[in-house]
Amino acid sequence: MELNRDAPYVVGVDLGGTNVRAAVTDRAGAIKGAGRATSLAHDGVAKTVGQILAAADEAMREAGIDKAQVAGLGIGVPGVIEPKEGVVVWAPNFYENGEQYRNTPFAGPLRERAGMPVFMGNDANVAALGEFRFGAGRDVCTLVMLTLGTGIGGGIILDGKLWTGATGGAGEIGHIIVAAGGRGWAAAFGSLESMGQISAITERAARKICEARQSRLAETVDYDWRLLTPKLIADAAAEGDPIALETFEETGYYIGLGIASMVNLLNPEMVVVGGGVAQAGDLILDPIRRSARANAIKSLIDSCPIVGAELGDDAGILGGVSLVLDALEG
């Protein structure tokens, strides 16, 4: 399907395990209309594709824009992606006939029913593209982005291009190992994800609560550490609660080690930190920065600020838009 090079608009889609969000933007990334649907992630490719189209149609309707005015659709998918063939190599949260997606053609079915070119990438990679083109990284050429949440993902932009690796699997930032023999299971023992994901953060605070340390955070959850969330910990840290502050210090230490590794390896101009956990702002970013400074080569970290993401929930959508714009410019 030919890319409509003269079309003034682009559709960006952020596919999550629960919801799919879409937007129509102009070529400068200004959102003209938005749509949303449930992902129906357990109901097979055809149903999920239908939901994506429903969200995209809603966005186009809201914008008053016709399909003929759209150059293409870019989409971030949470899983291992082979972008050239448009295949989902593995997506643990999406099911076809009761089985997780494995080597599942996805861009093709979507393209056929959308009636426009489709570009696909890993969701965290695509969010990095969004921050690179429209967000915190708009003034640099080379950056690493991390998204801190239930898992840890990210993307690597080198000289203006998303680095996807030899087989499309690059940028698995959560899977670099920073603490040999450390916490882990789903991701490797001692991996950045295992040491810095939400469950690691709440586990750290939970242990301190169970050590019966004096703490407002402990009182807030009435010693039921199952109620802990990064948001509650951040609120307590903002009020100076010692175990909340320590939890962020320790978490920032490990995340900073991962960033130090990437700075030493890739010498980027900037590291962007996004995802839900990053909403704690400097409470988490400062410990991260301190750890990266302490553990990276000085000349490399001196030239590489660590900044918060700017696009929030829109990074994925605008990254999808970027996939199409990259193709238009490429």
Place this chain on the structure above:
Amino acid sequence: MELNRDAPYVVGVDLGGTNVRAAVTDRAGAIKGAGRATSLAHDGVAKTVGQILAAADEAMREAGIDKAQVAGLGIGVPGVIEPKEGVVVWAPNFYENGEQYRNTPFAGPLRERAGMPVFMGNDANVAALGEFRFGAGRDVCTLVMLTLGTGIGGGIILDGKLWTGATGGAGEIGHIIVAAGGRGWAAAFGSLESMGQISAITERAARKICEARQSRLAETVDYDWRLLTPKLIADAAAEGDPIALETFEETGYYIGLGIASMVNLLNPEMVVVGGGVAQAGDLILDPIRRSARANAIKSLIDSCPIVGAELGDDAGILGGVSLVLDALEG
């Protein structure tokens, strides 16, 4: 200085802290003549440049090749290099007026006296280029190379090009962190270098000797662990000595963690392991492979063999040659 695009020969130089080696090759990398000199690393830039030229002249003389037939000179320098400006940002083993090189112009003085274009890179980066073009990596586009020795260095080739980063400092593979809180001092605590360098290997074996474990290796050095070398440990491991085998297992574990990190991050087609320690062959490579397999994402490590370097001591020289050939082709 203009690159002589029609010249059939190239000079490659490997500058070390003790010796400088040079060779003249044709454009296919066949060595036509070789030269060598001491580096006079403590005697200032002018003296060291003189020694480089002496080695290069000897190589050209041996080959019976005139300077006019040479397209350019490529050189690997052990330190932090700014390749575009030809400046040594920092080289701890080289001195000018009694001080370590810091932001020391180097390619310029060399170019002036050599009377030919000069291309410079970090020595481990340049060795990676050599293995990429002429050695173990000649059939792939994207690889990571590690050199295991007194320190751990390396280089990253992405889509056929050496990745040097935003400021020329990329590829500091020894400085990624794999074991939070681990061994270290010169390089960061728990860095790949600190955990896998020669002193870490001999230290592991020394501790086991001091635990009075039954071992031929212990007898070989008569319990004087200061005499331990990687070669002695490799010889003992080859004969099945348990503490020598354990030493390589434990070392391979940490090096494999570093490789797993790079495979998960960059998705290369191949990892090449060189340097003196790699001469132990599968005794060290098998534990490395096992650790990388156990800790990397399966689909990424499945498509990424870990192989020994092929060029031995010539990787640096042929990497220097590659710098010139890259410029000729670029």
